[in-house]
Amino acid sequence: MILDRLGFDEDMIIAGLLHDVVEDTDTTLGEIGQRFGLRVADLVAQCSEVKLDSHGQTRPWIDRKRGYLEVLTEAPVEARCLALADKLHNLYSIQLDLSEGRPVWSSFHADRPQVLWYYRAVVETCRVDADSQLERLADECLQVLAAIELVGDVAKK
Numbered sequence: 001m002i003l004d005r006l007g008f009d010e011d012m013i014i015a016g017l018l019h020d021v022v023e024d025t026d027t028t029l030g031e032i033g034q035r036f037g038l039r040v041a042d043l044v045a046q047c048s049e050v051k052l053d054s055h056g057q058t059r060p061w062i063d064r065k066r067g068y069l070e071v072l073t074e075a076p077v078e079a080r081c082l083a084l085a086d087k088l089h090n091l092y093s094i095q096l097d098l099s100e101g102r103p104v105w106s107s108f109h110a111d112r113p114q115v116l117w118y119y120r121a122v123v124e125t126c127r128v129d130a131d132s133q134l135e136r137l138a139d140e141c142l143q144v145l146a147a148i149e150l151v152g153d154v155a156k157k
Contacts, residue, residue: 002085006133011036012078015043019086022048046071046079047086061109065118072125077134080126084137087122091144098151119145 003016014036021027022044033041049068053059059067072083097104105112119141127138 002088002137003082006081006085006136008078008081008133011039012043012082015040015047015082016085018044019047019082023051043079043082046075047082062114065110065121069121069125072122073128077129077131080129081131081133081137083122084126084134084141087119088137088141088144091119091141091148095144095148095151098148116145116149 003013008016018032018036018040021032022029029041029045032044049064049071051058051064072080075083094104105115108115110118123138123141123145127134
């Protein structure tokens, strides 16, 4: 819905819906390409982190996140918009969970400061171009992130 609201086309919206499918299921990029087209598969590929190492073991959280940030530095604007839309949705979910008193930080494979660092790093990595849609997404992410940081700080006192 975030991508639709910003006027992105159908392929971007489909890629937004499917962005975690390759990471979280047995579905392959080839299957996505056959069903939804090569552009959608390419966008999903650019927004998927590599979870497993060459031995099939889950890579450490920090390695996965740093690798994803490296990929984003070279990604086209569309892929970075897709990544920011995903992060914005996640940030809204975190904000809602915190406002309803649900435990949030224990669900990550990192502590609160690391998670907040990661979200800020994604925004800063993605916003390097002067693209209006990218800027809107980045600004909205930073606003929600700032609100989350305040809630977290109040909760600590």
